[in-house]
Amino acid sequence: MFKKKRGFTLIELLVVIAIIGILATIVLVSLNTARVKARDARRQSDMHQIALAMEMCYDDTACNGGAEGQYLEVTAVTGPTAIGTYMPVVPTTAGGAGTAYSWVVNTGSQSKYLVCAALEISGAGYVYSTQNGTKTVTGTCPTVLE
Template identity: 40%
Template sequence: MLSFTKKQSGFTLIELLVVVAIIGLLSSVVMASLNSARAKARDAKRKVELKQIQAALEIYYNDNNAYPVVGTWWGLSVNGGSKTTSGANAYIPGLTPTYIPTLPADPSGVTTGWSGYLYRSNGSQYKLLSHATGPESFPGAGQPFYDPVRPTWAWMLCNGEPACSTW
């Protein structure tokens, strides 16, 4: 007599769990790499934008024999006075639109606390600050954009003392 056996096909629960775990692990590695690449792109954009502002400030100085004067730190952030990127309330007064079409906003889009670009000047010196993305992106002493006052949270461009080392 012939006997028919039914062959079961498909995956066991253990096999499915292993596959799901592997996919989850791979996706977390990809996301970490993607986030790191985004942070590096934001930091690269910050460097370019700080240099653009610096160039506009130097042209302004050549025309006016002084940098735009502000009493304290001005920026787009709440603590920087919630200024704008152009017009009468710009975070660097008098620079737009003659010397730069519009002032850049930090690529992170964050405007809480002291975040974003900040500017301070007494007319003869100025200092530009930008918050960097993370500890791995901060410049060290002697490197471009290093801020001795804020070595673990900001980059800076300045044009002399006391702005560079004490503001």
């Protein structure tokens, strides 16, 4: 009496391993795209929070150096590390395209501001937040407000 051996051949095992490898690669590529979108969503959310802190600081004389009705003065394109008590720690971007948010306040009346961060998904585009809302622009972050 012969017993029939059960099992897989070497070719069958190699084919299965190759299919699993291809599927794993597809999943990892998809996850990377999701991570990029998540970082961009976080950047947009952080910029909205920075804009809210700037708006709350607008009429607070303790926040903006004693000048009521003006935004926190920023002398360089890189903003401060805090916005009064409204945002004790300004967030940094989540890896990828940049390391920090930048913003600028118009000189003189200090009645306008913009907040910038590079988005990974749209390439060189920047989203900036002003009193008029948010939008995407191409090129580099503006350094001067009219």
